[in-house]
Amino acid sequence: MTQSTNTADQLLLKAEYLNKKFSISTGRGFKKLSYYAVRDLSLEIKKGEIFGLVGESGCGKSTLGSMLLGLQKPDSGSILFEGKDLTNLSSSKLKELRKDIQTVFQDPYDSLDPRFTIRQIMEEPLIIQGIGPAEKRTEIILSLLDRVDIPSDFLSRYPHQLSGGQRQRLCIARALTLSPRFLILDEAVSALDVSVQAQVINLLLDLKEQLELTYLFISHDLSIVKFMSDRIAVMYFGRIVELADKHELSRNIRHPYTKALFLAMPEPDPDIPVEVNHIEAGVPSLINPPGGCAFHPRCPYATDRCRKEAPELREISEGHLVACHLACEPIS
Amino acid sequence: MKSILKNKQIVIGGVLILLIVLLVLLAPLITSGDYSSVDLPNKHLAPGPGHPFGTDYYGRDVWTRILYGGRISLSVAVCATLLAAVCGTLIGSVSAYFGGAVDFIIGRIMDVFMSFPMLLSSLIIGIILKASVRTMFLSIGIPCIPMFYRMTRSNTLSIRERGFTKAAVSMGSGPMRIVLRHILPNVLPHILVVFSSAMGGCILAESSLGFLGFGIPQPTPSWGLVVNEGKSFMFQCPWTAGFAGLFIALTVLGFNLLGDGIRDYLDPKIRNSYL
Numbered sequence: 001m002t003q004s005t006n007t008a009d010q011l012l013l014k015a016e017y018l019n020k021k022f023s024i025s026t027g028r029g030f031k032k033l034s035y036y037a038v039r040d041l042s043l044e045i046k047k048g049e050i051f052g053l054v055g056e057s058g059c060g061k062s063t064l065g066s067m068l069l070g071l072q073k074p075d076s077g078s079i080l081f082e083g084k085d086l087t088n089l090s091s092s093k094l095k096e097l098r099k100d101i102q103t104v105f106q107d108p109y110d111s112l113d114p115r116f117t118i119r120q121i122m123e124e125p126l127i128i129q130g131i132g133p134a135e136k137r138t139e140i141i142l143s144l145l146d147r148v149d150i151p152s153d154f155l156s157r158y159p160h161q162l163s164g165g166q167r168q169r170l171c172i173a174r175a176l177t178l179s180p181r182f183l184i185l186d187e188a189v190s191a192l193d194v195s196v197q198a199q200v201i202n203l204l205l206d207l208k209e210q211l212e213l214t215y216l217f218i219s220h221d222l223s224i225v226k227f228m229s230d231r232i233a234v235m236y237f238g239r240i241v242e243l244a245d246k247h248e249l250s251r252n253i254r255h256p257y258t259k260a261l262f263l264a265m266p267e268p269d270p271d272i273p274v275e276v277n278h279i280e281a282g283v284p285s286l287i288n289p290p291g292g293c294a295f296h297p298r299c300p301y302a303t304d305r306c307r308k309e310a311p312e313l314r315e316i317s318e319g320h321l322v323a324c325h326l327a328c329e330p331i332s
Numbered sequence: 333m334k335s336i337l338k339n340k341q342i343v344i345g346g347v348l349i350l351l352i353v354l355l356v357l358l359a360p361l362i363t364s365g366d367y368s369s370v371d372l373p374n375k376h377l378a379p380g381p382g383h384p385f386g387t388d389y390y391g392r393d394v395w396t397r398i399l400y401g402g403r404i405s406l407s408v409a410v411c412a413t414l415l416a417a418v419c420g421t422l423i424g425s426v427s428a429y430f431g432g433a434v435d436f437i438i439g440r441i442m443d444v445f446m447s448f449p450m451l452l453s454s455l456i457i458g459i460i461l462k463a464s465v466r467t468m469f470l471s472i473g474i475p476c477i478p479m480f481y482r483m484t485r486s487n488t489l490s491i492r493e494r495g496f497t498k499a500a501v502s503m504g505s506g507p508m509r510i511v512l513r514h515i516l517p518n519v520l521p522h523i524l525v526v527f528s529s530a531m532g533g534c535i536l537a538e539s540s541l542g543f544l545g546f547g548i549p550q551p552t553p554s555w556g557l558v559v560n561e562g563k564s565f566m567f568q569c570p571w572t573a574g575f576a577g578l579f580i581a582l583t584v585l586g587f588n589l590l591g592d593g594i595r596d597y598l599d600p601k602i603r604n605s606y607l
């Protein structure tokens with residue numbers, strides 16, 4: 001991991017002020033309720049890093065991921081991938097760009113068409129992108145299956161004949177067929193058994209080094225994010241509340257929510273004092289978001305200011321951003 | 333393939349339908365072939381040699397009439413079901429795909445259709461169209477469209493949200509390819525299930541219309557007509573309506589068994605691949 005500062009700081013992706021609103025019908029007439037799944041969210045991902053995104057289920061991680069993937073359009077904001085804004089590309093340019101950004105979803109059973117053979121699954125992206133001839137496609141497929149350790153005589157099998165781990169490795173191989181530079185891994189190991197999880201995580205780490213990839217690693221599980229990532233963003237209620245280098249974050253937690261997440265980890269870090277009380281109140285409603293800091297109903301440090309005024313995401317030291325009124329003093 | 337044959341419903345239903353279709357196809361070889369000439373001296377003969385199912389009020393051979401009638405009834409049912417399947421699947425996938433106002437309007441039209449009993453819709457359409465062998469399938473098929481529509485729509489909606497369709501979009505696939513390569517192939521087994529039970533429904537609808545006197549007009553025999561003619565002499569010669577009814581019942585049973593069997597056969601598979 002000896003990168004020159006020059007390349008280490010090269011930006012791959014820059015998202016600014018992303019917003020995504022959903023509306024649901026109330027069941028009474030045509031009246032709709034709307035809520036933000038992602039709110040004024042900005043982030044930068046550097047070439048070659050593993051950027052971890054952690055937060056409770058429902059906080060907007062997948063929505064963010066699918067916007068970065070170009071599957072959903074943000075209501076406002078921009079997403080620059082190597083300088084190109086993928087929120088307003090023509091459909092042919094977008095199709096071209098799709099080769100560079102690929103994804104692995106959470107559920108390997110759901111992300112493989114049960115009627116396709118392994119060969120058809122692997123060949124689909126190549127055919128869609130017009131990569132050929134057939135011999136070349138076969139060559140790409142076989143070399144990738146080899147990388148993810150799936151025997152080549154599986155080509156004519158169907159997904160239901162594979163184990164969970166094999167399926168997820170197949171999803172990873174499929175995501176690599178178009179030689180992407182950026183992979184969005186949305187809960188990519190969360191559905192797997194613990195033993196298989198370790199195997200897939202190691203595979204992902206190896207592939208990242210071999211193929212010089214950049215990852216956005218999304219999970220609700222902080223211990224896995226902490227293991228995988230170089231930098232970690234903590235998301236709460238559609239916003240990033242804390243973002244820092246992994247080591248800095250373990251040493252110097254500034255946001256009460258991050259602290260709560262660390263405390264909830266199965267093996268709490270011995271460096272963190274355990275006197276902070278566990279968060280009690282439930283997750284607030286998206287439809288009636290609390291005013292001020294969205295975390296205040298659950299925050300043990302909440303003050304009057306927190307109830308009235310939403311904190312900005314500010315840089316409190318080199319590369320460490322926090323959105324909390326108390327962030328200037330470390331939490332004791 | 334082997335495991336399909338382990339499903340009793342599929343086997344029994346399939347064999348039943350195969351037998352009936354075979355009898356109907358072989359009618360020229362195993363009957364006198366004369367289903368319409370009147371032979372009054374021999375009317376209302378009980379089943380016996382020469383007339384395995386007896387004769388009717390005009391002295392016509394019931395066995396011949398039923399087998400030839402099967403040709404009409406089965407082909408009307410096949411055409412009606414095909415019509416409903418093609419229209420329903422098309423409308424259902426378009427409705428689900430476009431969503432919004434299109435989906436809303438189509439949905440309400442289908443609701444109106446479904447709020448009438450199927451037989452009533454068939455009757456109304458039949459009266460408007462002046463039922464003949466050629467138009468009969470329309471009056472039976474059109475009321476079946478909502479069955480296919482509903483099934484296709486709900487399946488399209490759920491398959492569209494599946495990971496593999498999202499993955500295909502993220503690879504750059506357009507909507508056409510997704511519908512043809514992912515959605516329709518995954519809806520197809522469900523279409524088969526509905527097709528089979530719709531076939532049974534259409535056979536029954538044709539017979540009910542015939543029984544009520546709104547069926548295919550004389551002298552073309554259809555099962556519905558044979559039952560209708562037989563019902564007036566139910567007590568003098570129960571074999572006319574009885575044997576026609578038996579054929580109808582066995583055919584409907586066959587298609588229903590087949591439909592249920594296919595559904596049961598697919599279910600564990602689908603469940604396995606979903607989990």
Ligand SMILES: Nc1ncnc2c1ncn2[C@@H]1O[C@H](COP(=O)(O)OP(=O)(O)O)[C@@H](O)[C@H]1O
Nearest residue numbers: 022023037056057058059060061062063064286
């Ligand atoms: N297509 C959608 N329509 C309406 N609401 C949605 C949709 N997708 C996500 N949401 C809502 O947005 C919020 C964030 O969802 P998601 O991004 O999936 O969170 P996460 O991945 O962190 O669990 C949730 O409350 C979810 O119910």
Ligand code: SF4
Nearest residue numbers: 293296299306324325
């Ligand atoms: S701003 Fe206030 S309520 Fe929000 S996290 Fe900081 S201390 Fe807690």
Ligand SMILES: [Mg+2]
Nearest residue numbers: 058061062187
């Ligand atoms: Mg998610």
